[in-house]
Structures are given as C-alpha cells and as structure tokens.
Amino acid sequence: MYVYVLAVIFIYLFFKRRPAAILEVYEPWSPLSYFKQWIIYLGILNNKRKKKSAVGHKKAGFGLKALDDVNQMEYPQDLGSHPLAVDAVWFGGGNKDGVYLVISGARRQERIMQSMLFLYVPGFGLLQHTNMPETALVQTEEESKGWIGGGINLECIKPLKKWIVKYTGEMVNPATKEVYQVDINLTYNSADKHFDFDSDMNPWTVARAMAREPWSQEYFARLRAAHQNHYEQFGELSGDISIGENKMNLRLQVMKDHTHGSVRDWTLLHRYCFHHFATPTGLQGFLGIVSQPGTLSYLELGWILRNGTPYPVEEVDMKIWNYGENGDDTEDYGFRFLAGNQWYNVQVTLCHKKKGHAFYGKSWEARIVERFCRYKINDENGWGVSEWEYRHRGGKKE
Template sequence: MLFEIILLAGLGLAGFLLFGKPEPEPIFGVYKEPGKWYYLKYALFYCIMLSRKLIGNLTKGVNRTGYGLKSHPTLADMDVAQKLSPHSKAFDAVFFMATTKDGFYLVGGAERRHSGVVNGLFYVAVPGVGLLCSSKIPDTVLHGARENEFGAEGIRFIPIEPMKHWRVEFEGDMWHHDDPNKTSKVVVRGDWKSNLPYFDFDTDSNISTMCSAIARESWSREYFEFLKNAHQSHYEQMGTLKATVTLDGKEYRLDCQAFRDHSYGFKRDWKLMHRYIFHMLFLEDGTTASIGVICQPCTCSVLKIGYVYKPDGTLYPLEWCDLQLYQHGENGSPPRDHAFSFKAGGTVYRVQVDVEYESIHYKGEEREARMVERFVRYHVNGKVKGRGVSEFHYNNSNDVKRGTV
C-alpha cells in the first residue's frame, strides 16, 4: 500500500512539474527548442509517418502525395516537367552541380513559373580564370520560356531518360566575378547520367529526423494546415557529368562528379523561408553526400535532412547533423572557414569547409530570396579530400530590415 501511495504521489508531482514547466524560448526568437511535450509529440508523429509509409506501400499507383508518399506512380511521371498548379506561385524546378578534382565547377538551375518566367542561373569556375556568372546574375528572372521546358535565355536542361540521363546546355555571355566589367563568350554542352538510386525526401528520409523537427513545433489546426499547404515534392540524385566548356574559343573537356535535384508542388513562396544551408560533397574516395539544415518557421524551424552515397553506390539517409543555422552566418555573412559533423550509414563524417569562390544571386519576383552560392574544398575525417558546392539562403525581406543588403 505504501508503495502505491508513493508511486501515485510521484506521478502527481511529475505531472504538476510537467504542466507547470514553461516552454523554452526559441533561439533568436526563431529556432524552436524541444519543449515539455516533445517526446510525446515525437512518438505520435512517428506513428503517423509509419502509417503513411504503409499506406504508400499498399496504394502504389494511386495518385496520393505528401510526407511518406510518392508524388507519382512512375518515374516517367516524376522526372519530367510538371503541370503547374493554378496558384500564382506554382513552381517546378531543377538544379545541377558538378565538380572535378582539379577545380572546375559547373552550377545551373531553372525554376519554372507561370507566364513563361524562369528563375534561371548558370555558373562556371575555371582554374586560372576564376568564377564566371551568367549575364543577369545577381538577378535570375528570365523570360520567354517555352511550355514544359526548363530554361530560357540560353539556359536549358532537357530530360532524356527518367532518372538516367539529362542534357545540360548553356550558351551566352558570362561576366567575370573578380572583374565584373569583363565578359566572355561561353558554351556548355553536357550529359548528366546516373545508374544510382535517387533519394526521395518524402519517402527515403530518416523518420527520426522528421519527427524531431515536427515535435519541436507548437501544434495547432493552423500549424498542420501550413504543413500540408507548404509541402513540396523533392528528390535528388548523384551521378556524372561529361561536358565540353568553350570559353572564348578555348575548349575544356570535363569529366565531373555531379548532383541534380527536382522540386515541384502547389506553390513555392520564398517569403516563408527564413534560412537554410546545404552542402553537396564530392569526395576523392567516391563518397558523395547532400546535407541540409532548413528553417521555415511556419512548418519546421529546425529540419535536418540529407543522405550519403558510399563509394559502392549504397545510399543511406542522414541520422544526425550538428550543423546549427544560428551559429553560422545568422547576421547574413556566411563563414568562409567552418566545420560540422554528421552521421549516415553508421559512419560519422567530420567535415572542414574552405570556400574558393562565392557569389550572390536572388530568386523571386521581389528578390525575396538571397542565395550565397559557394564553391568549396572539403576535408573529411582528416584524410579524405573533396570539392563541392554549398548554398546559404537568407530571407531577403528580413535582410533588408537588418540593413545587410
């Protein structure tokens, strides 16, 4: 009897302390910390994600979308230009990155919008020459895009075979980042190819990282409506890019490690995004990785996502990452020399980052998003070298208020 009394008293005291415990204040008023209901919400959302994965497995071929579900029943339906939704901020975007061991970089992207508008950009970095930028950078608003095509004004990305082959093309003037008054004629013709599996962030991400992100947030009917309406389908894939770059008549033949992604959804509103950091790593031992930390306060203020391809091509989701947004460039100026660690496939990777080139471009009709594109060298676990691209995103409306732009 005494044991039962002590147990009930202990449970009552624990409940009193828990209910009376205040929720922690978000770091810098933005980044949520785990609160008193964190573990309960984690468990509940874990069950939700497992059930959605089960539904996805049982209803293959049915057009259902969302967390835990494939956006399309076939690869042919996924890996092509998508029909834009009727929303004014409807989007369909592809992005490509590639590097070589000796220091060439290629980066290009096209975000399809309504009325033939594309947010398009292209970068080329050539050893001994430097970084070159497509003519409209830092702006990226291009016009005259044809229906169901990625690109405009000399930039084109063409799907050839789903999840296997894309054509990458650029032709036009580029300005030199270290001498903006100098321009060069540049032509890029390349073929991105892969026989590796793609990583679908809806179905392949570690459930634990998603549950941790959702459990931090304050739950309400409005919150889950935001979560539903802001959802975007997104997948990535590593491969190779064989390309010819002609710079003022001089030809370079490149054999690159390469990355691509494809995102689409009902809408993309850059004003909702506070910040993100992404690192795409191409290591000399054949390891490749994509690691990201995202802060979109209306859905997840701290979301860590990503994956690693081991040298043999096996694919593992991110388990954890210690990269914190608020510790890296929160004032609008990203660090040029920093480090972070992450784990995937049972291996811990400790990454040193050293920036070679850096450029800024904007996305959105009102320049709502400021992207700091960084072309970097990596040093992993003290012994493996590599190169890659990192992107620091800032909400430009916030930057204007801070006076950093």
Template sequence: MTFTLVPYFQFQFGNKMIAYALTTVGLLYLVKLYFAPEPKPLAGVYKQPSARYTIKYCFFRLILWLRQRKNKKLKATSGQNAGYGVRSRSSPEEMDQVQDLPSIDEHPKAVDAVYFNGGNKDGYFLVTATARRQDNVVQTLLYLRTPGLGILQGTFMSDSTNLKGTDPKSYAAGGLKMTPLKAMEEWQLTFSGKMVITKTGEEVDVTFDLLWTAFTPYFDFDTDMNPVTMADAICRETWSRSYFDDLQRVHQTHYEQFGDITGTVKISGHADVKLNVSGVRDHSYGNIRDWTDLHRYAIQYCTLEDKTAICLGVISMPRSLSRLVMGYVFHPDGELDTVTWTSFELHEHGEDGIPPKEFIAKFSAGGKMYNMRCTVVDMARFFIGEGKDARIFERFCDYEVNEQKGWGISEWDYRNGKRFFDDGESI
C-alpha cells in the same frame, strides 16, 4: 475461512489503491506537461524541445511508420497528401519530367524547378538551375568557374533571375535549356548566350552541350528522409490546427541524385574547357514556393575521391520547421545511409548573414560518425524571388571527410530583409 479471506481482500484493496495513486500521478504529470511553458527559441528562431517533446515524438514516429506502410502498398498515386513517407508520383518516369503547374488562380506561387551542380579537384565548378513559375516566368541561374578565369556568370543575372521562358513545357530560358533524356539516368544541358567574367567584367559568348549521367540512385525526400530527423523537426514545433495546415500548404516534392557532367564549353577569346565535374542535381515541384517562408538554410553537397556522395544540411522555415536536419550518404556501391544527427547548428554558423569561409561539422549516418571540413575556394551571390526575397550564396568548395578529400557546392540561403517567424498557437 476468516484467516484466508482477510489477507486476500487486503491484497486486492492495496492493489486498487496503488492503481489509483499511479493513475493520479500520471494525470498530474500530463497536466503539468500540458501547461509547461515552451522554451525560448535559439536566436529567436530555432525551436527547442519542450516538456511535451517525448510524447509528441513517440506519437509522430508512429504516424510516419503508418504512412511508410501505406506507401509500400500504393500501386498508383495522384500526388495528393504526398510527403512524410508517401510518394508523389506512381513511377520515376512521372517524377523525372516537366510537371504541369496548377491553376494560377488557385496556386499563384506554384513551382517546378531543376538544379544541377558539379565540381572537381582541379577547381572547375558548374551551377545551373531553372524554376518554372506561373505566367511563363522561369527563375534562372548559371555559373561556371575555371581556375584560370575565375567565375563566369550569365549576364541575365545582373538584373534579375526572373526570365520569360522560351518554351512553356521545358526548363528553358535565357539561352539555357535542361532536358531529361532517360528517367533518373541522363539529362542534357545546353546553353548559347553571353556570360560575364566577374573578375574582369569581360563579356564573352559561351556555348555548351553537356551530358549529365547519374552514378547514384535518387533520394526522394517524400519517402527516404530519416524518421528520426523528420520527427525531431516536427516535434520541436508548437502544434496547432493552423500549424499542420501550414505543413500541408508549404509541402514540395523534392528529390536529389548525384552524377557526372561532361562535355566541352566554348568561350569566345579563350581556350575551350573540357568539363568533367561531379555533383548533385535536384527536382522540386509543388503548389507553393515562397522564398519569404525561409529564414535560412545551409546545405553541403560533396563527392569524395572514391565516389562517395554526401549531402548534409539544416533548413529553417520558422512557420513550419524551424530546424530541419537533412542529409544522406551514398556509398560507392550504391548503398544508402541517412543522416540521423549533426553537430552543425545554424545559429552557430553565419547567423549574422555572413557565411563562414571554413567550418567543421560532425554527423552520423548508418551508425557511423563522420567529420566534415568545408573550405570555400570561391563564391558567388545572387537574389531570387518576386522582390529579391532571398539572398543565396553558391560556394565552390574543397571538402575533407574522415581524412578523404572531396569537392562540391555549399549553398547558403538567407531571407533578404526582415527576419520572419510566427510563434503560433500553443496546444
């Protein structure tokens, strides 16, 4: 009996000692992670993964997975707690319409904004947008580029993009109006007013009645963002109660869709323009849009010759997401791949406030590697915000992606004035 029990007890005792040792090592490792210093942000802004990054990443991927499951089971939603896997509205029809702004006392910086762009291989481009704000303020922009005349700009933009809306329940100001016709399928874009040919200073009367028609499904950033890039962006940051409060505070619903803009533009004293351009339109709405929250962003939209539609961007909002990679590829058959990685880093491109006229970026989507070359054909700049808070460049571009030619818009934003970021409280 002695010879059989002694080895048994020795084995059991040895297992306990190993378990205690492993537990102790694990606890010491967690303590080390907890007290490990945060790496310095690149350029003083862009957070880098800390020693705690992997644990945070695994935890947040689980959170995103649970929220995506919740979204699939939702039959209706009021928009509360939207984002990060959960949609904001119950149907596309409810999304693709003018949104009610909340009380000005509760949310003075609420927004409901639509944006359209398009370009083609012949050098024609159109960019137009309206952002409905409180007190019937509509931040409005309008650019048209033709190979012969260059860039035409709405004359109202020479002073400010802040206009008074002509209809509180419409995306309309300054002679420009954008109207949804069929949810996620068609919009009407109309304008009647003055524009200036920036190259010569000549003011001209311009009218158009254009039709935007979708050729891709819509991409909802609340539900369709790749969980890899979403979790990476959040897990780079310093977590605290105030940090997650900030994430909720600044959230906006945002979705995008590629389509064609067709119709005739009449320009007084010049030949009519038969417009046929391809690009993206977006719709954003939320309780707050504060341009001072952004340090900068660089977003590329392009349509390739075979109607592949691509978005690639990096956004920096230092108080919440100092480095967020976003993007997708819609293939000609409508299939979607989301961007999981890019070589493009903001601190390496135009951090001095001057956007490069040409750059190369690699990115992966759907397990495929893409090589993008962007070459700026022409460029316009405007300011937006209550105090000209942001300086935005609309860049009319030629693209080449995996040896296929394309065209589109490269939009770069900079915080106008003092750089702003908040390191937060470490936990």
C-alpha cells in the same frame, strides 16, 4: 500506480511554459518534445506500413511518395493555377581540379523561369550569366513547356539516367567585368539510385524537427500547405565547355534535384545551409539545415551515397544560428553528421573568395550564395558546392 505517475508527469510537461525561441526564430527542444517526437514517428511508420504505392502530389510526404512512375516524375510537371507554383531542377558540383558549375531552372507562372548559372574555371575565375543576380528569365510559349530560356536548356532524355545540360551565350566575370562567349555542352549520366524526400527521409529525424514546434490545427495546415515534392540523385556531367577560343573537356561530379509544388513562397524561409560533396572513393552527400519558422524552424535533412547505397541523414550537428546568422556566410568551419549508423566529421573551406550571388522572387525575397568548396570528410579529401540562403528584405535593386 505507474499510470498515475506517468499521467502526472505528462500533465506537468504539457502545462510547463515553453522555452523562448532561439534568436526569436529557432524553436528549442522542450521536455514535451520527447512525447511529440514519438507521436509523429509512429504516425510516419504507420503511413509507410499502410501505403506502399504513390499517393499523388497533394497527399505525399510523411513517409508517402508522390509518384511511382519515374517517366512522369522526371519530366516537366503541370504548374496548376496557384500563382506561387514551382517546377524546378538544379545541377551543381565540381571536380578535384577546381572546376565548379551550378545551373538551374525553376518554371513559374506567366512563362517565367528563375535560373542560376555560375561557372568557376581556374584561369578565368568566376563567370556568371549576364542576367545575374536577377534570376527571372522570360520564356517563349514553346520554351515554357520545359526548362529552357536565356540560353539555358535542361532536358531529360532518359528518366534517372540521362539529361542534356546546355548553355549558349555570354557570361561575365563580376570582378573584372570581362565578358566571354560561352558554350556549355554537357551530358548528365547516372546509374545510381535516387533519394525521394517524401518517402526516404529518416522518420525519427523528421519527427524530431516537428516535435520542436508548437502544435495547433493551424500549424498542421501550414505544414501541409508548404509541402513540396522533392527528390535528388548523384551523377556525372561530362562533355565540352568553350570560353571564348578556349575549349576544354570536363567531367564533374554533381547532384541533380527536382522539386515540384503548388506553393514556393520564399518569404516563409528564414535561411538554409546545404553542402554537396564528392570524394575520390565515391562517397557523395548532400545535407544541411533548413529554417522555415512557423512550420519547421530547425530541420536536419539530407542523404549520402556510400558504396552505391543511399542512406538518409539521421542527425546534422550544426547549430546554424552560430554560423553566419548575421547574413555573412561562414567560410571556414566544421560540423558533423550521422548517416548509415556512422558519424562523419566535416571540415569546410572555401576555395575561392568569389561566390555566386542570386536573388529570387519578384521583390528579391531570397538571397542565394553559391560557394565553391574543399571538404575534409573523416580525413578524406572532397570537393563540391555549398548553397546558403537568407531571407532578403532589402527589396529589388534596379
């Protein structure tokens, strides 16, 4: 009798008309989603149970990591033959004194490195690479073996322990147009554990995102094709920065990430909202929402480091269609998230109206906004960088 009743309920839910997507983008939760979430959740748990070792880049994800050897993982990866292949590293963060830095390099085909470089220093304001908002830099043959180009040099010295982060060249204040000779000579150090998004994300959270979507054979093929291997680590950048004749010694709390994949197609992304924060007590986090319609239109993701232990985000209570959906990023707002069985209330306030703007893709398919923030996390003060991305359809401006 109970089996019959359950079967009738399932059939009813299966054939019930799906609710319309929110703003024709974000797939809504439906009654059938509960069943789908359990199916994916159990599948991820089964993956974790069956396979503890790495499975390679092409089979990674859904609880399975790509590489076991950090010596391989941290260094430049083979791009292969796909025209949209990517191998990218990113450093971003700040300190309690109001200094912020974002520096990145994404190796692409044809010796192109897509890079951002933004530096905010009180008294000088926002400085950016003179190539901005364009991110594409042409590398030499030798430079293309690593994250080097346009004066930027990001190099792993000891995997998950030490990197050098350097820049030598001109930077411009976009508001005043004043140009400065800048030398950045920093060392990244970390003794903290990294977080692998292939294997360390909360299975129930991943399953919830997939359960929203309409399933088909084509859906799972798109999901697999769009996958990128990604891991992150918190650490500290320390060293010297010179702006003209002014030299300063800095210590910045930052997040480093490394992404490798056979396809990074910016046209697939609708938008995302990420938040990095650090606090005086050592609590750090990187979390937010990604919207990639057709695969994961509303994905909650991220992690925190609390007392030296990484915890995956279980829930991000931030309905991003209520935050800057029109293309203007929100500057003063709040949300909450769940990680390590604890809820955190977050208040975000932009320190400065000046933001870093960058475009990615040959036709500027994506617009990135780097925002320098003050945070309040459960009444504790914090600081960091918030990165928002929007799909850009206005084409490249010469």
